[in-house]
Amino acid sequence: MDVEKPTAMQIIVAWRDNKWVVLRNTTEVGAYAYRMHAMDMARTLSAEAQADGLECYMLVREQNGRWEEYPCPKP
DSSP, rough: OOOOSSSSEEEEEEETTEEEEETTTTTTEESSSSHHHHHHHHHHHHHHHHTTTOOOEEEEOOOOSSSEEEEOOOO
């Protein structure tokens, strides 16, 4: 399977090793001590997706290990 231009962006915000890690399509873009700062980066990535005309969805792994899927936050 060959995908030249992706049509969606996946944003992951996950609690890992005492920090919040933010990933864009499985590539780490930052690690933050506070969830608020991680969500700021998620909003920045959401704005990028919107500017590029991509669909966007977000997965969040909470501190208790539970995964939740959300629509991307508003930029």
